Amino acid sequence: MGFTLRDHTADVAVEADGESLGGVFAAVADGLTAAMCDDPAETGDRFSFSVRAEGREALLFDYLDQLIYERDVRGVLPAAHEATVRREGDEWVVEASARGVPFADVDARDVKAVTYSEMRLAETDAGWEAYVVFDV
Template structure:
Protein backbone atom coordinates (compact mmCIF):
# COMPACT_ATOMS: atom_id res chain seq x y z
CA UNK A 1 0.00 0.00 0.00
CA UNK A 2 1.31 3.42 -0.90
CA UNK A 3 0.18 7.01 -0.91
CA UNK A 4 1.53 10.31 -2.20
CA UNK A 5 0.52 13.86 -1.36
CA UNK A 6 -0.33 15.92 -4.43
CA UNK A 7 -0.58 19.71 -4.66
CA UNK A 8 -4.07 20.82 -5.60
CA UNK A 9 -4.69 24.56 -6.01
CA UNK A 10 -5.23 25.79 -2.41
CA UNK A 11 -5.99 22.27 -1.20
CA UNK A 12 -4.05 19.03 -0.80
CA UNK A 13 -4.82 15.71 -2.45
CA UNK A 14 -3.91 12.15 -1.53
CA UNK A 15 -3.32 9.60 -4.28
CA UNK A 16 -3.15 6.01 -3.04
CA UNK A 17 -2.91 2.43 -4.24
CA UNK A 18 -3.29 -0.84 -2.37
CA UNK A 19 -3.95 -4.51 -2.97
CA UNK A 20 -7.24 -4.57 -1.01
CA UNK A 21 -10.04 -2.07 -0.44
CA UNK A 22 -9.38 -2.06 3.34
CA UNK A 23 -5.69 -1.36 2.76
CA UNK A 24 -6.65 1.45 0.38
CA UNK A 25 -8.80 3.09 3.08
CA UNK A 26 -5.84 2.78 5.49
CA UNK A 27 -3.48 4.29 2.94
CA UNK A 28 -5.73 7.28 2.19
CA UNK A 29 -6.18 7.85 5.94
CA UNK A 30 -2.39 7.66 6.40
CA UNK A 31 -2.15 10.28 3.66
CA UNK A 32 -4.58 12.48 5.61
CA UNK A 33 -2.32 12.12 8.65
CA UNK A 34 0.78 12.99 6.58
CA UNK A 35 -1.00 16.02 5.10
CA UNK A 36 -1.67 17.20 8.65
CA UNK A 37 1.88 17.14 10.04
CA UNK A 38 5.52 16.68 9.09
CA UNK A 39 6.41 14.02 11.67
CA UNK A 40 4.13 11.51 13.40
CA UNK A 41 5.17 10.79 17.00
CA UNK A 42 4.60 7.39 18.61
CA UNK A 43 2.33 8.78 21.35
CA UNK A 44 -1.41 8.26 21.73
CA UNK A 45 -3.97 5.59 22.49
CA UNK A 46 -5.97 3.58 19.95
CA UNK A 47 -9.68 4.24 19.53
CA UNK A 48 -12.37 2.48 17.49
CA UNK A 49 -14.98 3.73 15.06
CA UNK A 50 -17.56 2.28 12.70
CA UNK A 51 -18.97 4.02 9.64
CA UNK A 52 -21.71 2.85 7.26
CA UNK A 53 -22.73 4.21 3.86
CA UNK A 54 -24.70 3.28 0.76
CA UNK A 55 -21.69 2.95 -1.60
CA UNK A 56 -17.91 2.43 -1.57
CA UNK A 57 -17.29 6.05 -2.52
CA UNK A 58 -19.66 7.36 0.16
CA UNK A 59 -18.01 5.03 2.68
CA UNK A 60 -14.54 6.42 1.93
CA UNK A 61 -15.83 9.99 2.13
CA UNK A 62 -17.75 9.37 5.38
CA UNK A 63 -14.80 7.50 6.93
CA UNK A 64 -12.39 10.35 6.22
CA UNK A 65 -14.96 12.89 7.38
CA UNK A 66 -15.36 10.93 10.62
CA UNK A 67 -11.58 10.97 11.17
CA UNK A 68 -11.63 14.77 10.88
CA UNK A 69 -14.57 14.87 13.30
CA UNK A 70 -12.72 12.61 15.78
CA UNK A 71 -9.72 14.94 15.55
CA UNK A 72 -11.90 17.92 16.45
CA UNK A 73 -13.84 16.19 19.25
CA UNK A 74 -11.04 14.15 20.85
CA UNK A 75 -8.34 16.77 20.14
CA UNK A 76 -6.12 14.08 18.61
CA UNK A 77 -4.56 13.46 15.23
CA UNK A 78 -5.70 10.02 14.02
CA UNK A 79 -2.74 7.91 12.82
CA UNK A 80 -1.72 4.26 12.26
CA UNK A 81 -5.04 3.38 10.67
CA UNK A 82 -6.47 -0.15 10.51
CA UNK A 83 -9.66 -1.00 8.62
CA UNK A 84 -11.95 -3.95 7.95
CA UNK A 85 -14.64 -3.46 5.30
CA UNK A 86 -17.91 -5.35 4.98
CA UNK A 87 -19.73 -5.22 1.66
CA UNK A 88 -23.52 -5.18 1.50
CA UNK A 89 -25.28 -8.50 1.22
CA UNK A 90 -26.95 -9.49 -2.03
CA UNK A 91 -30.20 -7.67 -2.88
CA UNK A 92 -33.23 -9.33 -1.37
CA UNK A 93 -31.31 -10.94 1.49
CA UNK A 94 -32.15 -10.14 5.09
CA UNK A 95 -28.57 -9.02 5.85
CA UNK A 96 -26.73 -5.72 5.76
CA UNK A 97 -27.77 -3.34 2.94
CA UNK A 98 -24.89 -0.90 3.46
CA UNK A 99 -21.11 -0.81 3.22
CA UNK A 100 -19.38 -0.75 6.63
CA UNK A 101 -15.86 0.06 7.78
CA UNK A 102 -14.80 -1.00 11.26
CA UNK A 103 -11.63 0.91 12.01
CA UNK A 104 -9.11 1.82 14.65
CA UNK A 105 -6.63 4.66 14.80
CA UNK A 106 -4.02 5.85 17.23
CA UNK A 107 -5.06 9.26 18.57
CA UNK A 108 -1.99 11.45 18.92
CA UNK A 109 -2.70 14.37 21.29
CA UNK A 110 -2.68 17.57 19.22
CA UNK A 111 -0.25 19.06 21.75
CA UNK A 112 2.32 16.48 20.62
CA UNK A 113 2.32 17.59 16.94
CA UNK A 114 2.58 20.77 14.92
CA UNK A 115 -0.52 19.96 12.88
CA UNK A 116 -1.87 21.81 9.86
CA UNK A 117 -5.64 21.92 9.96
CA UNK A 118 -7.40 19.93 7.29
CA UNK A 119 -10.87 21.48 7.20
CA UNK A 120 -12.79 18.85 5.24
CA UNK A 121 -12.74 16.00 2.76
CA UNK A 122 -14.33 16.85 -0.60
CA UNK A 123 -16.05 14.95 -3.37
CA UNK A 124 -14.19 17.19 -5.84
CA UNK A 125 -12.30 14.91 -8.26
CA UNK A 126 -12.69 11.96 -5.86
CA UNK A 127 -11.83 8.66 -7.52
CA UNK A 128 -12.14 5.16 -6.11
CA UNK A 129 -11.49 2.41 -8.66
CA UNK A 130 -10.46 -1.18 -8.94
CA UNK A 131 -7.42 -1.25 -11.23
CA UNK A 132 -6.04 -4.59 -12.30
CA UNK A 133 -5.35 -6.63 -9.18
CA UNK A 134 -5.51 -3.64 -6.84
CA UNK A 135 -7.32 -0.48 -5.84
CA UNK A 136 -6.72 3.22 -6.57
CA UNK A 137 -8.01 6.38 -4.85
CA UNK A 138 -7.59 10.10 -5.31
CA UNK A 139 -9.08 12.35 -2.62
CA UNK A 140 -8.91 16.15 -2.25
CA UNK A 141 -8.92 17.75 1.20
CA UNK A 142 -9.81 21.39 1.92
CA UNK A 143 -7.05 23.11 3.96
Protein backbone atom coordinates (compact mmCIF):
# COMPACT_ATOMS: atom_id res chain seq x y z
CA MET A 1 0.00 0.00 0.00
CA GLY A 2 1.31 3.44 -0.83
CA PHE A 3 1.29 6.05 -3.57
CA THR A 4 2.32 6.73 -7.16
CA LEU A 5 2.92 10.16 -8.69
CA ARG A 6 1.11 10.66 -12.01
CA ASP A 7 1.66 13.39 -14.60
CA HIS A 8 -1.43 15.52 -15.09
CA THR A 9 -1.16 18.23 -17.77
CA ALA A 10 0.63 21.11 -15.98
CA ASP A 11 -0.16 19.67 -12.54
CA VAL A 12 0.80 16.55 -10.60
CA ALA A 13 -1.54 13.82 -9.38
CA VAL A 14 -1.17 11.28 -6.59
CA GLU A 15 -2.76 7.87 -6.83
CA ALA A 16 -2.73 6.08 -3.48
CA ASP A 17 -4.14 3.15 -1.60
CA GLY A 18 -4.29 2.08 2.01
CA GLU A 19 -5.76 -0.63 4.18
CA SER A 20 -7.79 1.96 6.11
CA LEU A 21 -9.24 5.38 5.41
CA GLY A 22 -6.52 6.94 7.57
CA GLY A 23 -3.93 4.87 5.71
CA VAL A 24 -4.99 6.19 2.32
CA PHE A 25 -5.04 9.78 3.69
CA ALA A 26 -1.45 9.34 4.92
CA ALA A 27 -0.42 7.74 1.61
CA VAL A 28 -1.80 10.69 -0.38
CA ALA A 29 0.05 13.04 1.99
CA ASP A 30 3.25 11.04 1.42
CA GLY A 31 2.64 11.55 -2.30
CA LEU A 32 2.27 15.29 -1.71
CA THR A 33 5.64 15.24 0.06
CA ALA A 34 7.20 13.35 -2.86
CA ALA A 35 5.75 15.89 -5.31
CA MET A 36 7.58 18.62 -3.39
CA CYS A 37 10.88 16.84 -2.66
CA ASP A 38 12.65 13.78 -4.06
CA ASP A 39 14.50 12.86 -0.88
CA PRO A 40 13.38 14.59 2.34
CA ALA A 41 15.93 14.69 5.15
CA GLU A 42 15.29 12.71 8.33
CA THR A 43 15.37 15.90 10.42
CA GLY A 44 12.57 17.88 12.03
CA ASP A 45 10.03 17.56 14.80
CA ARG A 46 6.58 16.00 14.64
CA PHE A 47 3.53 18.22 14.83
CA SER A 48 -0.13 17.23 15.17
CA PHE A 49 -3.42 18.67 14.02
CA SER A 50 -7.02 17.66 13.41
CA VAL A 51 -9.49 18.57 10.69
CA ARG A 52 -13.28 18.20 10.50
CA ALA A 53 -15.55 18.13 7.45
CA GLU A 54 -19.04 17.05 6.43
CA GLY A 55 -17.91 14.33 4.01
CA ARG A 56 -14.95 12.04 3.38
CA GLU A 57 -13.86 13.76 0.14
CA ALA A 58 -14.14 17.19 1.77
CA LEU A 59 -12.11 15.86 4.70
CA LEU A 60 -9.36 14.60 2.37
CA PHE A 61 -9.28 17.98 0.60
CA ASP A 62 -9.21 19.94 3.87
CA TYR A 63 -6.54 17.63 5.35
CA LEU A 64 -4.23 18.15 2.37
CA ASP A 65 -4.98 21.87 2.34
CA GLN A 66 -4.05 22.01 6.04
CA LEU A 67 -0.72 20.31 5.28
CA ILE A 68 0.05 23.00 2.67
CA TYR A 69 -0.93 25.65 5.22
CA GLU A 70 1.31 24.07 7.88
CA ARG A 71 4.16 24.00 5.34
CA ASP A 72 3.76 27.70 4.66
CA VAL A 73 3.28 28.83 8.27
CA ARG A 74 5.90 26.60 9.88
CA GLY A 75 8.44 26.84 7.03
CA VAL A 76 8.79 23.05 6.89
CA LEU A 77 8.17 20.20 4.49
CA PRO A 78 5.58 17.89 6.08
CA ALA A 79 6.79 14.27 5.83
CA ALA A 80 6.29 10.82 7.41
CA HIS A 81 2.53 11.24 7.68
CA GLU A 82 0.20 9.44 10.06
CA ALA A 83 -3.58 9.80 10.02
CA THR A 84 -6.60 8.29 11.71
CA VAL A 85 -10.07 9.00 10.32
CA ARG A 86 -13.35 8.50 12.13
CA ARG A 87 -16.96 9.55 11.85
CA GLU A 88 -18.25 11.71 14.70
CA GLY A 89 -21.97 12.39 14.41
CA ASP A 90 -22.59 14.17 11.10
CA GLU A 91 -18.90 14.98 10.62
CA TRP A 92 -15.74 13.19 9.60
CA VAL A 93 -12.58 13.85 11.61
CA VAL A 94 -8.92 13.22 10.82
CA GLU A 95 -6.37 13.21 13.63
CA ALA A 96 -3.01 13.61 11.93
CA SER A 97 0.67 14.16 12.49
CA ALA A 98 3.71 14.76 10.30
CA ARG A 99 7.41 15.39 10.73
CA GLY A 100 8.24 18.98 9.77
CA VAL A 101 11.52 18.92 7.84
CA PRO A 102 13.08 22.42 7.91
CA PHE A 103 13.29 23.99 4.45
CA ALA A 104 17.02 24.54 5.06
CA ASP A 105 17.44 20.74 5.00
CA VAL A 106 15.68 20.08 1.66
CA ASP A 107 15.55 21.18 -1.95
CA ALA A 108 11.77 21.51 -2.31
CA ARG A 109 9.51 22.30 -5.26
CA ASP A 110 6.37 24.36 -4.78
CA VAL A 111 2.95 22.76 -4.77
CA LYS A 112 0.45 25.62 -4.72
CA ALA A 113 -2.79 23.90 -3.79
CA VAL A 114 -4.89 20.76 -3.68
CA THR A 115 -7.77 20.65 -6.18
CA TYR A 116 -11.12 18.90 -6.42
CA SER A 117 -10.37 18.23 -10.11
CA GLU A 118 -10.87 14.49 -10.71
CA MET A 119 -10.62 13.76 -6.96
CA ARG A 120 -11.63 10.20 -6.20
CA LEU A 121 -11.90 8.40 -2.85
CA ALA A 122 -13.36 4.91 -2.87
CA GLU A 123 -13.53 1.81 -0.74
CA THR A 124 -12.17 -1.35 -2.38
CA ASP A 125 -11.95 -5.02 -1.42
CA ALA A 126 -8.39 -4.37 -0.18
CA GLY A 127 -9.14 -1.12 1.69
CA TRP A 128 -9.27 2.37 0.18
CA GLU A 129 -7.95 4.14 -2.92
CA ALA A 130 -7.65 7.82 -3.75
CA TYR A 131 -6.66 10.04 -6.66
CA VAL A 132 -5.87 13.71 -6.02
CA VAL A 133 -4.56 16.44 -8.34
CA PHE A 134 -2.30 19.20 -7.03
CA ASP A 135 -1.75 22.58 -8.64
CA VAL A 136 1.99 23.20 -9.16
